[in-house]
Amino acid sequence: MRWLSSLRSYAERIFSPSAVTDDMDEELAAHVALRADDLERRGMARAEAERRARVEFGARERVREECQEASGGTDLLAVLHDVRFGLRMIQSHRWFSAAVIVTLALGIGLNAMVFTIVDAALLKPVPVPGGARLVAITSRASGNGDDRLSYPDLLDYRAQAHSLSALEGAADQEGVLSEPGGILPRRITWRAPPPVFSPCCRSTQFWAAIFLLLTPIPAPRQSSCSAITSGRLATPARPP
Amino acid sequence: MGDQAQILPGTLDVLILKAVSLGPLHGYGVLLRIAQISDSALLIEQGALYPALFRLVRQGLLKATWGTSENNRRAKFYELTAAGRKQLRSEVEGWNRLAAAMAAALSARQEEL
Numbered sequence: 001m002r003w004l005s006s007l008r009s010y011a012e013r014i015f016s017p018s019a020v021t022d023d024m025d026e027e028l029a030a031h032v033a034l035r036a037d038d039l040e041r042r043g044m045a046r047a048e049a050e051r052r053a054r055v056e057f058g059a060r061e062r063v064r065e066e067c068q069e070a071s072g073g074t075d076l077l078a079v080l081h082d083v084r085f086g087l088r089m090i091q092s093h094r095w096f097s098a099a100v101i102v103t104l105a106l107g108i109g110l111n112a113m114v115f116t117i118v119d120a121a122l123l124k125p126v127p128v129p130g131g132a133r134l135v136a137i138t139s140r141a142s143g144n145g146d147d148r149l150s151y152p153d154l155l156d157y158r159a160q161a162h163s164l165s166a167l168e169g170a171a172d173q174e175g176v177l178s179e180p181g182g183i184l185p186r187r188i189t190w191r192a193p194p195p196v197f198s199p200c201c202r203s204t205q206f207w208a209a210i211f212l213l214l215t216p217i218p219a220p221r222q223s224s225c226s227a228i229t230s231g232r233l234a235t236p237a238r239p240p
Numbered sequence: 241m242g243d244q245a246q247i248l249p250g251t252l253d254v255l256i257l258k259a260v261s262l263g264p265l266h267g268y269g270v271l272l273r274i275a276q277i278s279d280s281a282l283l284i285e286q287g288a289l290y291p292a293l294f295r296l297v298r299q300g301l302l303k304a305t306w307g308t309s310e311n312n313r314r315a316k317f318y319e320l321t322a323a324g325r326k327q328l329r330s331e332v333e334g335w336n337r338l339a340a341a342m343a344a345a346l347s348a349r350q351e352e353l
Contacts, residue, residue, distance in 0.1 A: 009298040023316075027267065028290065030315045034268040035286070037311050058287040066291040072298050 010073040014080065024067050028060050136170075252284065252292050253301075254331040257320065260302060261328055266315035267293060293318060301327050 012020050032053045039049035057063070068074060090097040125131035139149060149169070158167045170191045178185035259265060259273040267289055274282055296302040301324035309315045320328065 004300065024290075024294075026314070027316045030266070030309075030313055031268050031286070031290075033313055034266070034309060034311070034315065037313070038268075056286055058285070063287040063290055066287075067294045070291040070295040070298065 009071050010076065012071075014073060014077065017077065020071070021064070021068075024064050025060075028057070028063060028067075032057050032060075252288065253296060254328065254335065255282065255284070256289070256292055256296060256318075257301065257324055257328040257331065260318050261320050261325065264307075264317045264319040266307075266309055266317050268315075269309075270318065296324070300324075 032050070035053035035056065036046070036049040039052055040046055044052065054060075126134050128134065151169070154167075154169045161167045172189060173192055174187065174189050176185050177188050255274050255278075256270055259270050259277065262273065262277075265273055270293070271284055271286065271289060274284055293302065293304075297304050297318075300321055302318045303321050304316050304318050306314060307317045
């Protein structure tokens with residue numbers, strides 16, 4: 001039942017700190033008085049006995065602090081004091097506190113927003129089978145945006161892509177999306193494998209085989225990457 | 241004063257438990273009782289007593305209640321709890337083992353080896 005005693009001690013310190021302090025003061029004062037009584041019984045004058053008892057006891061304030069520490073809950077009390085002090089400061093400096101709170105709110109909100117974007121764009125896997133392993137790669141010509149990749153090049157990369165379970169090409173496609181209910185039609189762009197590559201696309205391995213490469217590379221064949229597809233794949237007239 | 245010894249670190253608690261086990265005592269009474277049972281050989285600093293008493297109360301080894309002293313002063317009296325009695329038994333056994341071992345070690349003579 002030691003925990004019960006500790007809990008009671010903490011509760012007394014937290015909910016009635018002045019009563020606990022008064023209790024300690026009274027006890028320490030009683031000790032000094034009892035010692036003075038003892039010295040007086042041995043023939044010392046009362047005033048001298050009291051003085052000597054106080055000297056023998058030492059600094060009562062220090063003893064009281066040590067008693068408070070021994071009673072436990074000092075850390076929790078310090079936190080409560082800090083919180084009370086903080087609330088008093090907020091109340092007495094309202095405009096400054098409001099500015100600090102708004103600044104903190106903006107900072108936290110901005111931080112949360114950036115993390116949400118990074119999480120959605122970079123960290124969270126694509127919601128397809130094997131999405132965590134899915135990557136895409138794009139070759140970029142210096143100064144000209146996306147570069148095209150020929151189908152024979154893709155075959156070469158596919159043959160040499162030993163670190164990938166599958167590799168597929170994709171091409172940009174455009175269309176118009178419209179819905180009933182008064183919503184205006186919108187032009188959208190998507191990227192999909194051309195029909196000539198369809199057998200591979202139907203496998204789940206395909207989804208784990210597209211690389212995303214954001215940095216430009218000088219030439220596909222000199223790249224250290226194991227596989228590359230271009231943003232606008234040059235579709236051959238006939239499949240090989 | 242010359243015959244009095246400072247108590248070893250960690251022994252104050254067991255001395256307090258032992259003193260209180262002989263009957264409920266207020267703080268000053270604990271000091272007097274320890275001096276009495278040690279033939280005034282152990283010196284306890286008065287200010288060091290109370291943190292130890294509060295610690296033992298927090299640990300549930302002592303129980304404190306306000307009462308009246310023999311010279312009619314209001315004082316807080318301490319008595320042992322069941323946990324305190326158990327703790328005292330355990331501490332006494334440990335000290336007796338240690339004291340016997342120290343006595344045997346310090347009284348050893350070469351011809352006994």
